[in-house]
Amino acid sequence: MTGTSPRIPASPEDAEPLAASDAAPLANPSEARRFDLEAVRKAVRDLLIGIGEDPDRDGLLGTPDRVARSYAEMFAGMTEDPADHLDAVFDIGHEEMVLARDIPLYSMCEHHLLPFHGVAHVGYIPGESGRVTGLSKLARLVEGFARRPQIQERLTSQIADALVARLKPRGAIVIVEAEHLCMSMRGVRKPGSRTITSGVRGSMRNAATRAEAMSLLMSHHS
Ligand SMILES: Nc1nc2c(ncn2[C@@H]2O[C@H](COP(=O)(O)OP(=O)(O)OP(=O)(O)O)[C@@H](O)[C@H]2O)c(=O)[nH]1
Numbered sequence: 305m306t307g308t309s310p311r312i313p314a315s316p317e318d319a320e321p322l323a324a325s326d327a328a329p330l331a332n333p334s335e336a337r338r339f340d341l342e343a344v345r346k347a348v349r350d351l352l353i354g355i356g357e358d359p360d361r362d363g364l365l366g367t368p369d370r371v372a373r374s375y376a377e378m379f380a381g382m383t384e385d386p387a388d389h390l391d392a393v394f395d396i397g398h399e400e401m402v403l404a405r406d407i408p409l410y411s412m413c414e415h416h417l418l419p420f421h422g423v424a425h426v427g428y429i430p431g432e433s434g435r436v437t438g439l440s441k442l443a444r445l446v447e448g449f450a451r452r453p454q455i456q457e458r459l460t461s462q463i464a465d466a467l468v469a470r471l472k473p474r475g476a477i478v479i480v481e482a483e484h485l486c487m488s489m490r491g492v493r494k495p496g497s498r499t500i501t502s503g504v505r506g507s508m509r510n511a512a513t514r515a516e517a518m519s520l521l522m523s524h525h526s
């Protein structure tokens with residue numbers, strides 16, 4: 305990522321309390337899904353034939369299996385409910401903002417199955433009990449939702465909604481900055497263009513609170 309400041313798109317100024325209804329049901333909850341390695345191997349072999357390659361030439365012999373195994377890793381979020389990582393909570397009575405900045409992010413655009421990558425910033429203000437989660441769990445949450453066929457907007461709101469549902473915070477903010485390879489290496493071919501999406505919930509929608517979060521996020525960019 306280059307060093308320009310993240311900009312947060314405008315969001316409603318009204319600071320409503322964080323009601324339970326703010327916690328939209330999670331899309332893609334953890335239904336038992338199975339990754340079918342053999343089906344993917346076969347599809348990759350067919351893909352190679354489709355582009356005019358010979359899947360039986362030396363260099364490609366192991367490719368369907370390699371791609372299938374790498375897809376199993378890149379789409380590992382399909383077979384979990386990432387919100388479960390937030391079950392590791394500690395009631396430490398901390399009621400101020402917690403912000404994890406620059407969490408590296410790799411996902412796959414669901415339109416082209418090409419990567420988009422960048423960083424996520426995830427923050428929340430603990431609820432009345434001062435309930436916090438382990439810092440690594442915020443990164444695991446991001447990773448779980450990223451490792452699926454995604455669009456950036458849904459990725460952003462799924463992370464925010466999971467925080468709301470599981471931590472019951474007073475507020476939550478998620479900002480994702482990413483470059484989409486479908487816009488860089490093909491199509492409109494605009495390498496370096498980054499897309500910034502935000503999900504702001506509860507008291508984070510309050511202008512002063514959001515300004516505090518943004519100034520913490522931007523301090524390293526100056
Ligand atoms: N909103 C949103 N759009 C995305 C995301 N990832 C890819 N896209 C866009 O999805 C759109 C798909 O457009 P289509 O016209 O159906 O596909 P296409 O012909 O391949 O489009 P081009 O990419 O413009 O060549 C493109 O505009 C992509 O830039 C994302 O995370 N969020």
Ligand SMILES: [Zn+2]
Pocket residue numbers: 413414415416417418484486487
């Ligand atoms: Zn795309």
